[in-house]
Amino acid sequence: MSEERRDLRMPEDEEVFAEVTEMLGANRIRVRCEDGTERTARIPGRMQKRVWIREGDIVLVEPWDWQDEKADVEWRYEKSEADQLREEGHV
Template sequence: MSEESGRRNLRMPNKDEVFAVVTERLGGNHVRLRCADGKERLGRIPGRMKYRTWINEDDVVICEPWSWQDEKANIEWRYTDQDADQLRREGHIQ
């Protein structure tokens, strides 16, 4: 990556994943998500991310809605603030 351009190749959602913004921490490994498809979901932070990646309010994440219970989702990826700004500039998220 060149520092002049500031453009990085970021991980994008797969066909069954969506962008989401963390709106509230609920304690433990649960958060409230506002997803790009317009739905509010209960997000679960998986064990592989729980202690390695801190997730706070207003973080941009990729989540995978549960196929059997659409109002819940697993968090798959968290973007840094700089990466989230790049996604907003490129029009991927609001």
């Protein structure tokens, strides 16, 4: 278990944990962030075909500086990683 903990990516700078609540289409998703804000998040091109995001997934998002209701997805956690984050109390 301790080896897995080192592998998990934790939020940096402005990033926050979020849960995907709705798929909007056109590479956009609705997320509920840990700070209590609902945001529309954009899936960047580098993740579109490589990482499949579904409702209920835990992701890292970086809110936009100029529009707080929008964000960019930076990382998606696998189910086992998300369970570990919940067990450790991060999410």
